[in-house]
Amino acid sequence: xxxxxxxxxxxxxxxxxxxxxxxxxxxxxxxxxxxxxxxxxxxxxxxxxxxxxxxxxxxxxxxxxxxxxxxxxxxxxxxxxxxxxxxxxxxxxxxxxxxxxxxxxxxxxxxxxxxxxxxxxxxxxxxxxxxxxxxxxxxxxxxxxxxxxxxxxxxxxxxxxxxxxxxxxxxxxxxxxxxxxxxxxxxxxxxxxxxxxxxxxxxxxxxxxxxxxxxxxxxxxxxxxxxxxxxxxxxxxxxxxxxxxxxxxxxxxxxxxxxxxxxxxxxxxxxxxxxxxxxxxxxxxxxxxxxxxxxxxxxxxxxxxxxxxxxxxxxxxxxxxxxxxxxxxxxxxxxxxxxxxxxxxxxxxxxxxxxxxxxxxxxxxx
Amino acid sequence: xxxxxxxxxxxxxxxxxxxxxxxxxxxxxxxxxxxxxxxxxxxxxxxxxxxxxxxxxxxxxxxxxxxxxxxxxxxxxxxxxxxxxxxxxxxxxxxxxxxxxxxxxxxxxxxxxxxxxxxxxxxxxxxxxxxxxxxxxxxxxxxxxxxxxxxxxxxxxxxxxxxxxxxxxxxxxxxxxxxxxxxxxxxxxxxxxxxxxxxxxxxxxxxxxxxxxxxxxxxxxxxxxxxxxxxxxxxxxxxxxxxxxxxxxxxxxxxxxxxxxxxxxxxxxxxxxxxxxxxxxxxxxxxxxxxxxxxxxxxxxxxxxxxxxxxxxxxxxxxxxxxxxxxxxxxxxxxxxxxxxxxxxxxxxxxxxxxxxxxxxxxxxx
Ligand SMILES: CC(C)[C@H](C(=O)O)[C@@H](O)C(=O)O
Ligand SMILES: CC(C)[C@H](C(=O)O)[C@@H](O)C(=O)O
Numbered sequence: 036x037x038x039x040x041x042x043x044x045x046x047x048x049x050x051x052x053x054x055x056x057x058x059x060x061x062x063x064x065x066x067x068x069x070x071x072x073x074x075x076x077x078x079x080x081x082x083x084x085x086x087x088x089x090x091x092x093x094x095x096x097x098x099x100x101x102x103x104x105x106x107x108x109x110x111x112x113x114x115x116x117x118x119x120x121x122x123x124x125x126x127x128x129x130x131x132x133x134x135x136x137x138x139x140x141x142x143x144x145x146x147x148x149x150x151x152x153x154x155x156x157x158x159x160x161x162x163x164x165x166x167x168x169x170x171x172x173x174x175x176x177x178x179x180x181x182x183x184x185x186x187x188x189x190x191x192x193x194x195x196x197x198x199x200x201x202x203x204x205x206x207x208x209x210x211x212x213x214x215x216x217x218x219x220x221x222x223x224x225x226x227x228x229x230x231x232x233x234x235x236x237x238x239x240x241x242x243x244x245x246x247x248x249x250x251x252x253x254x255x256x257x258x259x260x261x262x263x264x265x266x267x268x269x270x271x272x273x274x275x276x277x278x279x280x281x282x283x284x285x286x287x288x289x290x291x292x293x294x295x296x297x298x299x300x301x302x303x304x305x306x307x308x309x310x311x312x313x314x315x316x317x318x319x320x321x322x323x324x325x326x327x328x329x330x331x332x333x334x335x336x337x338x339x340x341x342x343x344x345x346x347x348x349x350x351x352x353x354x355x356x357x358x359x360x361x362x363x364x365x366x367x368x369x370x371x372x373x374x375x376x377x378x379x380x381x382x383x384x385x386x387x388x389x390x391x392x393x394x395x396x397x398x399x400x401x
Numbered sequence: 402x403x404x405x406x407x408x409x410x411x412x413x414x415x416x417x418x419x420x421x422x423x424x425x426x427x428x429x430x431x432x433x434x435x436x437x438x439x440x441x442x443x444x445x446x447x448x449x450x451x452x453x454x455x456x457x458x459x460x461x462x463x464x465x466x467x468x469x470x471x472x473x474x475x476x477x478x479x480x481x482x483x484x485x486x487x488x489x490x491x492x493x494x495x496x497x498x499x500x501x502x503x504x505x506x507x508x509x510x511x512x513x514x515x516x517x518x519x520x521x522x523x524x525x526x527x528x529x530x531x532x533x534x535x536x537x538x539x540x541x542x543x544x545x546x547x548x549x550x551x552x553x554x555x556x557x558x559x560x561x562x563x564x565x566x567x568x569x570x571x572x573x574x575x576x577x578x579x580x581x582x583x584x585x586x587x588x589x590x591x592x593x594x595x596x597x598x599x600x601x602x603x604x605x606x607x608x609x610x611x612x613x614x615x616x617x618x619x620x621x622x623x624x625x626x627x628x629x630x631x632x633x634x635x636x637x638x639x640x641x642x643x644x645x646x647x648x649x650x651x652x653x654x655x656x657x658x659x660x661x662x663x664x665x666x667x668x669x670x671x672x673x674x675x676x677x678x679x680x681x682x683x684x685x686x687x688x689x690x691x692x693x694x695x696x697x698x699x700x701x702x703x704x705x706x707x708x709x710x711x712x713x714x715x716x717x718x719x720x721x722x723x724x725x726x727x728x729x730x731x732x733x734x735x736x737x738x739x740x741x742x743x744x745x746x747x748x749x750x751x752x753x754x755x756x757x758x759x760x761x762x763x764x765x766x767x
Contacts, residue, residue, distance in 0.1 A: 118590030224484030284624035
């Protein structure tokens with residue numbers, strides 16, 4: 036039997052609970068489609084950091100590397116300076132494992148309501164492809180004389196051809212398997228250097244995908260077009276920071292962070308890819324069972340797709356989507372079930388859901 | 402009689418038409434409140450650039466400088482490389498005239514519908530204060546070996562204490578005159594150096610405004626909170642690029658770009674401030690009379706406020722808001738009147754509108 040070895044980083048707050056619930060769905064998909072899942076839990080996150088003083092040690096990186104994929108819950112804890120775990124662990128793994136492509140589907144599932152007028156399952160099915168390792172996330176910069184009137188803060192954004200090309204190539208291939216439209220989103224009227232590199236790469240890769248039309252939208256204008264006319268977009272390719280911001284906007288349009296899934300994808304297969312819900316660790320509701328595991332389950336579906344388990348991926352996505360449509364609220368005490376129970380509901384549904392009911396299964400995500 | 406000397410840059414596309422319509426409203430306010438307006442038209446924009454090869458010449462800067470304020474329509478033309486006029490003229494003037502504070506009200510006027518569920522005039526009245534001259538807009542950077550696989554693009558973001566302090570100081574003063582809440586928006590978990598400088602400045606200025614509460618929200622999270630819970634915000638202070646993006650999101654929430662006004666404000670009074678609608682030149686509908694002049698009229702109201710004509714500003718804002726509530730669509734052939742006619746309607750309304758009807762006149766914008 037095909038066996039996939041998953042590294043599991045539950046992390047902090049609601050992370051372990053939503054990950055456990057998502058794994059129930061993954062196991063149900065394995066049973067239905069005849070593959071096996073082996074999991075190894077990694078104790079990374081706030082507790083480990085407070086104990087050891089490092090967010091991500093070399094030994095963990097090497098152990099994680101021996102797996103086929105990483106499932107991450109969420110990190111972040113009030114006892115740790117904000118940003119330390121996010122940079123150290125999440126951004127650290129993205130870079131260590133060359134996960135240059137971040138995949139963020141923005142899809143309104145039937146039965147889920149968008150807060151934006153006019154958005155419906157018929158016109159809201161796009162994927163944001165975000166470069167995941169560069170731009171302002173390189174972290175270069177300095178602050179001189181902090182706290183004085185002479186302080187100057189410098190942040191450097193670095194954009195290279197290899198990571199940009201991998202991202203753009205992935206985006207074109209995806210668009211070619213979908214509705215054949217690609218939109219580059221940047222702010223090239225101001226960030227002229229990075230914008231030129233992105234546009235050059237898009238123009239170059241486009242020659243290899245003559246079936247895909249492409250256009251360009253500024254990042255600011257995207258805040259009008261994405262909510263007001265999502266049907267205009269199929270695949271949106273963008274840089275790290277714009278993708279960070281716009282995928283949260285996408286989450287709003289698709290019904291909330293409770294639905295937003297992501298894949299941190301290594302397109303060369305040189306290290307495992309990592310799958311995580313877009314939401315954070317929500318320490319205020321940790322342990323209450325109020326967290327909706329749908330975004331974690333949808334991220335796990337992306338994981339199955341990345342592992343080549345296409346049928347299992349579609350079934351898990353369909354199961355999560357059909358459970359979502361029944362939840363009265365996206366999280367909180369009114370959710371109508373606790374996190375583990377909703378995970379079991381998703382798992383039960385995986386067994387008999389028709390994957391075709393959530394849309395054209397030919398239209399691939401990965 | 403008090404006389405204000407306005408420099409008028411109609412610019413390109415729909416810019417001249419919406420500016421002329423807005424000026425009709427300004428003149429009506431002058432008549433009602435007993436001040437005079439003198440205008441000087443400046444021929445800047447695409448035509449001038451195509452003729453001279455420069456977007457903004459020294460002689461124009463010096464002539465503009467002798468005015469009390471600048472009204473700008475819009476710039477951008479298909480015959481000019483995108484970005485050249487925007488950077489040369491708009492960003493050029495912001496920097497030349499030390500307009501370090503960009504003021505962008507996000508207000509849902511009664512009778513206008515927001516596309517976002519739950520947003521109402523009762524919970525949507527905030528102001529985004531954007532630093533207007535620094536960050537990634539400093540434009541520093543390079544692209545080495547463009548068009549080759551070795552290309553590397555660098556963009557530098559520079560943040561200094563003086564411009565940041567001017568912006569934050571302005572934001573606190575405004576919050577203190579409003580609902581006494583200020584939110585810093587940044588991405589300090591990733592942009593650690595710039596984020597630290599912003600947070601240090603906010604913490605320092607906050608000591609002088611003990612009546613104002615302040616908190617912090619990441620730029621990505623803002624894409625959830627701003628549309629879904631605008632009532633949580635009073636004054637949002639942020640950097641140049643985040644402000645650019647989030648004020649377009651604000652425009653979506655408040656009903657569209659047809660309503661989004663802005664002031665490029667020089668807080669030290671060392672050079673004129675500049676007022677412009679957030680929308681662009683829309684060359685496709687130029688000359689058709691389909692452009693809604695409301696955003697230009699609301700920007701002109703900010704101009705009157707900046708000139709100390711508080712009553713005139715409130716009357717013009719109220720007049721534009723009341724006309725807006727009657728327009729069936731925000732622009733296009735279904736607008737129910739052409740740009741000039743709507744300008745006249747706003748001007749007529751200025752004469753007898755009750756400024757208090759658009760809200761508490763004590764709650765200042767400037
Ligand atoms: C937690 C943070 C570092 C991260 C990011 O900025 O990329 C998050 O916002 C995301 O979008 O995955
Ligand atoms: C035209 C462009 C340079 C400008 C900006 O990026 O600031 C515009 O988008 C704005 O928001 O005023």
